[in-house]
Amino acid sequence: MRTVVEAKQLRKIYGSKGNVFTALDEIDLTVQEGEFVGIMGPSGSGKSTLLNMLATIDQPTSGDIVIDGTSVLKMNEEQLSVFRRSKLGFIFQDFNLLDTLTVKENILLPLALAGMKVSELERRVDEIVDKFGIRPLLNKYPYHISGGQKQRTAASRAIVSRPSLILADEPTGSLDSKSATDLLESLKDLNEQDQTTILMVTHDAFAASYCKRVLFIKDGRMFTELVKGNTSRKDFFNKALDVLSVLGGSVSDVI
Amino acid sequence: MTLFSLAKKNVKGNVKSYLIYFISMIFSVVIYYTFVSLQYSTEIQESMQLSQAMSSVFTGGSIVLVLFVAVFIWYSNSFFTKKRKKEVGLYSLLGLRKKTIGRMLFYENLIMGTVGLAAGVALGTLLSKLFTMIFLKLLDSAVDISFSVSVEAILNTILVFAVLILFTSVQAYRLIYRFKLIELFQAEKEGEQAPKASFAAAVIAVILLAGSYWLVFQPMTTNEQMGRNILLFTGGMIIGTYMLFRSAIVRLLSASKANKSRYYRGMNVIATSQLLFRIKGNTRTLTMISLLSAVTLSSISVGYSMYYSNGNNADESAPFSYSYISQGEALDQQVQGILENDTEHPITAHLDIPVIMLKGDISALEYVPSGFPAHESPLKLISANAYNQASKALNREGNLQLSGNEAAAILPRFTSDLSLSDYEGRSISLQTPRENRKVSLVNLLEGRVLRWSYPDVAFVVSDTAFNDLAAQIPPVIYKVYKVENQQTTKSASDQLANLAAEDMQMSSYYTVYREGLENAGLNIFILGFLGLVFLAATGSIIYFKQLTEAHADKGRYDILRKIGVSRKEIRASVAKQTFFVFVLPLAVGIMHSTMILKALSAINLIVGSLAVPIISSMAAYIVIYLGYYVLCANSFNRIVNNK
Numbered sequence: 025m026r027t028v029v030e031a032k033q034l035r036k037i038y039g040s041k042g043n044v045f046t047a048l049d050e051i052d053l054t055v056q057e058g059e060f061v062g063i064m065g066p067s068g069s070g071k072s073t074l075l076n077m078l079a080t081i082d083q084p085t086s087g088d089i090v091i092d093g094t095s096v097l098k099m100n101e102e103q104l105s106v107f108r109r110s111k112l113g114f115i116f117q118d119f120n121l122l123d124t125l126t127v128k129e130n131i132l133l134p135l136a137l138a139g140m141k142v143s144e145l146e147r148r149v150d151e152i153v154d155k156f157g158i159r160p161l162l163n164k165y166p167y168h169i170s171g172g173q174k175q176r177t178a179a180s181r182a183i184v185s186r187p188s189l190i191l192a193d194e195p196t197g198s199l200d201s202k203s204a205t206d207l208l209e210s211l212k213d214l215n216e217q218d219q220t221t222i223l224m225v226t227h228d229a230f231a232a233s234y235c236k237r238v239l240f241i242k243d244g245r246m247f248t249e250l251v252k253g254n255t256s257r258k259d260f261f262n263k264a265l266d267v268l269s270v271l272g273g274s275v276s277d278v279i
Numbered sequence: 280m281t282l283f284s285l286a287k288k289n290v291k292g293n294v295k296s297y298l299i300y301f302i303s304m305i306f307s308v309v310i311y312y313t314f315v316s317l318q319y320s321t322e323i324q325e326s327m328q329l330s331q332a333m334s335s336v337f338t339g340g341s342i343v344l345v346l347f348v349a350v351f352i353w354y355s356n357s358f359f360t361k362k363r364k365k366e367v368g369l370y371s372l373l374g375l376r377k378k379t380i381g382r383m384l385f386y387e388n389l390i391m392g393t394v395g396l397a398a399g400v401a402l403g404t405l406l407s408k409l410f411t412m413i414f415l416k417l418l419d420s421a422v423d424i425s426f427s428v429s430v431e432a433i434l435n436t437i438l439v440f441a442v443l444i445l446f447t448s449v450q451a452y453r454l455i456y457r458f459k460l461i462e463l464f465q466a467e468k469e470g471e472q473a474p475k476a477s478f479a480a481a482v483i484a485v486i487l488l489a490g491s492y493w494l495v496f497q498p499m500t501t502n503e504q505m506g507r508n509i510l511l512f513t514g515g516m517i518i519g520t521y522m523l524f525r526s527a528i529v530r531l532l533s534a535s536k537a538n539k540s541r542y543y544r545g546m547n548v549i550a551t552s553q554l555l556f557r558i559k560g561n562t563r564t565l566t567m568i569s570l571l572s573a574v575t576l577s578s579i580s581v582g583y584s585m586y587y588s589n590g591n592n593a594d595e596s597a598p599f600s601y602s603y604i605s606q607g608e609a610l611d612q613q614v615q616g617i618l619e620n621d622t623e624h625p626i627t628a629h630l631d632i633p634v635i636m637l638k639g640d641i642s643a644l645e646y647v648p649s650g651f652p653a654h655e656s657p658l659k660l661i662s663a664n665a666y667n668q669a670s671k672a673l674n675r676e677g678n679l680q681l682s683g684n685e686a687a688a689i690l691p692r693f694t695s696d697l698s699l700s701d702y703e704g705r706s707i708s709l710q711t712p713r714e715n716r717k718v719s720l721v722n723l724l725e726g727r728v729l730r731w732s733y734p735d736v737a738f739v740v741s742d743t744a745f746n747d748l749a750a751q752i753p754p755v756i757y758k759v760y761k762v763e764n765q766q767t768t769k770s771a772s773d774q775l776a777n778l779a780a781e782d783m784q785m786s787s788y789y790t791v792y793r794e795g796l797e798n799a800g801l802n803i804f805i806l807g808f809l810g811l812v813f814l815a816a817t818g819s820i821i822y823f824k825q826l827t828e829a830h831a832d833k834g835r836y837d838i839l840r841k842i843g844v845s846r847k848e849i850r851a852s853v854a855k856q857t858f859f860v861f862v863l864p865l866a867v868g869i870m871h872s873t874m875i876l877k878a879l880s881a882i883n884l885i886v887g888s889l890a891v892p893i894i895s896s897m898a899a900y901i902v903i904y905l906g907y908y909v910l911c912a913n914s915f916n917r918i919v920n921n922k
Binding site: 079081101102104105106107108109110112114116120121122123124125129132133134135136137139140141142145146181 | 539540543544545546547548549552553555556835838839840841842843844845846847848
């Protein structure tokens with residue numbers, strides 16, 4: 025099995041002399057192809073910092089990140105843009121859809137940027153829209169559709185270019201529980217049927233229970249890891265809650 | 280904390296968002312004050328021969344400026360309040376009484392207005408001296424300029440702006456009463472609807488514009504036609520432009536989406552959809568910029584072409600340096616004496632041109648001087664020989680040969696649309712005490728040899744015909760002189776003017792040239808001044824509007840960078856979009872101004888060869904305008920591509 029993400033001894037320090045804050049320290053992380061990995065931790069634990077570095081939006085102070093066989097730290101801005109466009113797909117908490125584009129245009133944007141032929145591009149969009157059930161919405165603008173529909177649009181945009189890795193940052197954070205469940209089911213199907221590799225940051229144990237493996241971070245360091253294996257989703261959820269209570273994360277976040 | 284100090288703190292704390300409003304306030308005061316202080320400047324009044332004309336032109340100019348300043352301040356004020364609606368809503372939410380908020384906004388506006396007024400007057404005092412110097416330079420006058428402050432100008436400026444400031448302050452006070460709380464909070468979400476434009480409106484826009492352009496090419500000879508056509512032309516152009524941006528451009532952009540293989544390539548999908556949204560929200564701004572550009576371009580072109588063609592006009596009006604109708608030997612010798620004494624301007628030619636003044640039937644011709652019956656119009660006749668001699672003295676080419684009853688017409692002034700075919704083969708009849716003599720026209724001459732006077736109908740006849748007629752109607756003798764350096768014959772011209780009796784029709788090239796220069800100098804100055812003001816205003820409106828949009832778009836470009844668009848691609852796309860927003864109104868403005876100039880030359884407001892002044896005015900305008908574009912594209916890029 026192929027290794028998609030390999031991060032070694034990541035460290036991120038904010039501030040300068042005298043007033044230093046270590047956001048991340050000695051983080052090692054490996055994600056194999058076809059995995060669905062969750063990263064959990066209380067607010068301020070450094071999980072978003074970690075995701076931003078894997079997304080190549082932020083750079084670590086020291087350590088190395090290899091995604092799909094390429095070290096991302098040595099690339100310049102332009103190379104990084106092309107890399108993000110072709111290898112990574114993003115799902116954000118606040119959707120980050122462009123409100124001047126229709127749902128369809130939002131989805132095909134990464135393909136258009138990559139200069140794909142129109143026929144191929146239309147075919148790809150056509151393939152994806154049924155996975156997330158947004159075919160009736162294609163010609164609507166983002167402010168006409170609900171939060172759940174927006175997030176499914178964002179998810180379609182993330183996978184349309186068939187990236188090596190999907191990065192999801194609190195994807196259920198702005199959704200009601202029904203929409204959140206729908207989205208998580210879709211991501212799970214995607215992972216199981218298409219072997220898509222997904223890395224999801226969340227503070228919600230319910231969302232984390234859909235992952236195959238969950239990493240817990242506390243104060244910038246790796247705390248522990250839970251593997252789902254053959255346990256049911258419900259048991260896995262309870263286990264995650266247990267770890268969270270040890271971690272000191274606020275249980276009130278749980279749905 | 281008193282309300283007044285809260286308002287003061289507000290202004291101090293939010294310098295940045297107040298700055299745009301404040302600067303446009305100062306800008307308005309400066310231009311108005313500068314202009315008014317020129318009007319009251321004693322130096323300028325002294326150096327003008329036609330101070331009556333000057334004061335009326337200046338008054339007209341200042342009325343245009345008051346209108347402009349009022350619109351500009353109103354515009355920037357509404358732009359400013361739109362940005363602050365949320366803040367006002369917040370005060371209300373926090374429990375401040377409406378009356379209190381209203382008064383606070385009132386005070387704020389009052390403070391800014393007063394400070395802007397003071398700063399503007401101070402700055403204007405410096406600038407008015409500079410403009411006085413430019414103006415006198417244009418008039419070729421050497422007057423020393425003292426540094427003085429005109430009290431009248433200050434009072435005038437304060438009066439005008441006090442009214443404007445009071446008005447906007449009352450508007451500010453009423454802001455909280457005009458809107459519901461919820462509307463104040465939603466202010467920033469306005470205009471986020473997908474733009475739709477009806478096809479019918481787009482077609483109407485094109486028809487209106489085409490129709491008003493078509494009107495320009497229609498005959499405008501009577502006052503009635505002129506008034507109606509110009510009114511329709513102006514109306515059609517303004518409404519057509521608005522609808523063009525409102526519907527036709529939106530329609531075109533939407534249609535360009537249909538070409539999927541172009542639309543779905545790279546950043547095109549972003550650029551097109553952004554533009555669609557942006558044009559929708561900017562219809563009024565784009566219309567205003569197009570129309571302002573058109574007015575600016577036309578006024579600068581008109582001013583410059585008048586100044587540029589002054590020499591030609593003077594040549595046409597007074598082909599010789601001096602000309603008068605002989606009143607007897609004694610006076611002729613006096614004139615001769617004065618001109619010979621003027622050693623700085625040696626005489627190069629001296630001719631007597633006999634002219635027969637009579638009436639004739641010219642109803643077969645296109646041009647009949649208005650106010651005279653076509654069958655009994657006053658005419659002037661010159662012999663071919665006299666005409667050829669005069670042409671030679673003026674260094675003109677060509678030798679006219681006429682025989683028997685052949686005649687040649689001299690092209691009347693302001694009828695440049697007439698050509699040989701309007702004359703050739705037609706005949707006129709000359710009335711003498713004994714007969715009605717028919718002569719047929721064989722030629723059209725463009726160079727006049729007599730000074731211009733109205734009615735302007737003159738013909739050249741063959742020498743034999745002239746001698747026949749002269750036997751019946753004794754000709755008058757035009758004495759004409761050509762001297763060197765005829766543009767500077769002030770002292771000799773003045774002496775001759777003192778000498779001249781009423782019916783002598785004394786004219787000198789110098790007087791005509793000088794009057795033309797003053798008129799043209801005054802016009803180019805005022806039109807140029809207004810043009811500069813409009814250009815600055817156009818530039819700032821489009822610039823600030825773009826920057827506001829850059830801030831609004833920042834989030835969108837952040838998203839794009841996250842999903843893998845490089846800074847370089849964003850810069851290119853921003854440059855492209857801004858270019859579109861800049862060039863569209865410029866192109867429309869240039870087209871409109873061409874038509875306006877065409878209309879102005881159709882009603883003879885501008886005459887002569889205009890290619891050089893018009894092209895150079897347009898080139899200068901485009902260069903400055905593109906300077907704004909570069910500035911704007913860079914700022915836009917800096918805002919959305921930051922970090």
